[in-house]
Amino acid sequence: MGYVALESLRTVRRRSVLITGSVKMVAIRMQFTLYLVVLLNIYNSFVSALYFHIGETEKKCFIEEIPDETMIIGNYRTQLYDKQKEEYLPATQGLGMFVEVKDPDEKVILSRQYGSEGRFIFTSHTPGEHQICLHSNSSKFALFAGGMLRVHLDIQVGEHTNNYAEIAAKDKLTELQLRVRQLMEQVDQIQKEQNYQRVSVLQVWQLRSG
Amino acid sequence: MRHPCLLILAVYIAFINATELTFELPDNEKQCFYEDLEQGVKFDIDFQVIAGGNYDVDCFVTDPVNNMLYQERKKQYDSFSHTTTMKGVYKVCFSNEFSTFSHKTVYLDFRTGEDARLLPDMNGATALTQMESACLSIHEILKVVSDSQTWYRLREAQDRLRAIILFVVCIGQVLMLKSFFNDKKASVATST
Numbered sequence: 006m007g008y009v010a011l012e013s014l015r016t017v018r019r020r021s022v023l024i025t026g027s028v029k030m031v032a033i034r035m036q037f038t039l040y041l042v043v044l045l046n047i048y049n050s051f052v053s054a055l056y057f058h059i060g061e062t063e064k065k066c067f068i069e070e071i072p073d074e075t076m077i078i079g080n081y082r083t084q085l086y087d088k089q090k091e092e093y094l095p096a097t098q099g100l101g102m103f104v105e106v107k108d109p110d111e112k113v114i115l116s117r118q119y120g121s122e123g124r125f126i127f128t129s130h131t132p133g134e135h136q137i138c139l140h141s142n143s144s145k146f147a148l149f150a151g152g153m154l155r156v157h158l159d160i161q162v163g164e165h166t167n168n169y170a171e172i173a174a175k176d177k178l179t180e181l182q183l184r185v186r187q188l189m190e191q192v193d194q195i196q197k198e199q200n201y202q203r204v205s206v207l208q209v210w211q212l213r214s215g
Numbered sequence: 216m217r218h219p220c221l222l223i224l225a226v227y228i229a230f231i232n233a234t235e236l237t238f239e240l241p242d243n244e245k246q247c248f249y250e251d252l253e254q255g256v257k258f259d260i261d262f263q264v265i266a267g268g269n270y271d272v273d274c275f276v277t278d279p280v281n282n283m284l285y286q287e288r289k290k291q292y293d294s295f296s297h298t299t300t301m302k303g304v305y306k307v308c309f310s311n312e313f314s315t316f317s318h319k320t321v322y323l324d325f326r327t328g329e330d331a332r333l334l335p336d337m338n339g340a341t342a343l344t345q346m347e348s349a350c351l352s353i354h355e356i357l358k359v360v361s362d363s364q365t366w367y368r369l370r371e372a373q374d375r376l377r378a379i380i381l382f383v384v385c386i387g388q389v390l391m392l393k394s395f396f397n398d399k400k401a402s403v404a405t406s407t
Contacts, residue, residue, distance in 0.1 A: 055234045055248050055325055068237035068320070134237075160234060184350035191357040195364060202368050209375075 054080070054159030061154070064140035071162060072201035073132040075194075078166045079104075081139065083121045084155040093155050095121065102156075103142045109133025118142060126166075132201045164194040233326040235365070237265065240272065240311045240319045247308040252327060254302045260285075261324040261362070262309070263292040263369050268317030270373065273310040279303025289313070292370070322369055324362065 059065050069077060083102060084093040104125050106115035114135075115127045129135060141154055167190055173183045240246050252258065264270045271289040278284055278301065285295045299305065311319050343351065 054232060055236075055250050057246070057248050066239060068239075069235075070237065158234070159232070160236065162235065165233070181344075181346055181350070184347065184354070188350060188353055188357065191354065191361070195357065195361050198361070198364055198368075202364075 054157050056155055056157040058153040058155055059139075059141065061141060064138055065156070066136055066138040067160070068134050068136055069160065069162065070134045071129050071132065072197040073129050075163045075197065076126065076128045076166045077135070077137075077163075078161045079125045079137065080159045080161075081119075081123055082157040083141075084157070086153060086155070100154075101142045103140055105138045107136045107138075109135065132204065163197070164190045232328050233324070235322075235324045237320060237322045240267075240309055240321055242314045242316055242318060243312050245308055245310040245312060246321075247306055248323070248325065249304050249306050250325065250327065251304050252299050252302065254299055256327055257296065257298045258305070258325065258327040260295045260307055260326075261293075261366060263322045263366070263373075264290075265320050265322050265369050265373065267319035268314055270319075272319050272321055273313065275308050275310075277306045277308075279305065291373075324365070326362075 057065070071077065081102065082095075083100065084095055085100065086092075087094045100121050101118050102121070102123060103118050104115065104123070105113060106125070106127055108114050108129065109131055114130075115125060117125065119125065137160070139156065139158075164187075167187075169183055169187060172178065172186065178186060238246065250258075260276065262272075262274060264272050269289075270291045272291075273288045274285070274290060274293070275283060275287070276285040276295060276297070278299070280301070280303075284297055284305075287293060307323070307325065309321055309323075311317075
């Protein structure tokens with residue numbers, strides 16, 4: 006998404022050379038807005054989230070029970086303990102994380118190797134418990150040296166994955182329209198979860214009786 | 216849209232972090248989650264044991280200077296709210312060390328951050344219009360609805376299981392009692 010903003014910035018810059026006067030002011034303002042969006046996206050990826058420690062070969066799995074057609078965005082950032090400086094520093098090259106996502110039928114829907122920092126996105130096609138597993142994959146065995154890896158993890162589900170700044174810019178919404186849009190998305194998500202709950206209860210009864 | 220920059224900035228500044236996770240806690244193990252928070256930030260922790268053993272887990276929360284903010288043993292579910300008094304790393308730990316053979320599956324909802332507020336105008340704080348205030352209130356209420364829905368969905372799943380176990384045990388006890396009387400009848404019949 007930041008890439009799209011950068012591309013638009015380049016296009017705007019090219020066009021602003023040809024136009025003059027007050028129209029140029031508008032173009033500059035738009036350029037500034039786009040710069041802001043790009044900058045804030047970069048900032049967003051560094052905002053600290055919940056973190057935990059894992060060992061070298063340890064596999065950490067999280068379960069997310071979600072309805073179908075729900076998007077999940079996971080951001081993670083790793084830090085390795087530096088014995089000399091006695092603090093956690095951003096993980097060095099050669100240290101990657103292997104992310105595996107399984108759907109409720111134990112089918113793998115995402116299986117990828119990311120770097121020391123990464124972002125994974127997937128959309129559920131069946132409602133139920135999805136399992137997100139992370140484990141470190143280091144090419145240099147001496148990196149860990151018996152220490153722990155600190156993993157910052159941030160998982161956004163459903164309505165929280167919407168980027169309202171982007172939606173506002175794309176659909177040209179006023180502030181009030183954006184707020185109402187957010188409320189609509191929230192209600193949609195609540196309704197989806199409620200339907201999922203109703204279906205899962207029915208399924209349990211069917212299993213028991215049939 | 217006269218101030219698109221302000222709008223975009225406002226959307227980002229009103230940043231509320233919420234992490235919902237369900238994880239497995241093997242027997243004899245402890246799992247801790249940490250979060251770096253500023254001073255004066257309100258955070259809420261909701262947890263529930265959704266599977267395993269007696270559906271209980273030890274939980275404790277400590278502040279940056281290791282003061283115990285919350286400590287409970289063998290709890291099935293609970294909610295804890297606190298406003299931070301100092302900046303630093305706050306820790307939430309779940310322990311299954313009292314159990315020797317049952318894995319527990321724990322659901323955790325860690326919500327931090329202040330209420331969504333608009334960035335004040337350059338001239339000073341401008342009040343929200345009635346429509347904007349209404350939208351903000353509805354937004355907050357919907358957040359509560361969503362969280363409550365998840366909470367009660369998990370409670371319901373457990374209570375349903377308990378109801379079934381209760382029913383089965385009940386029938387079992389009735390049948391067992393019946394069998395005692397059947398034996399008595401047989402012995403009475405043979406003695407006469």
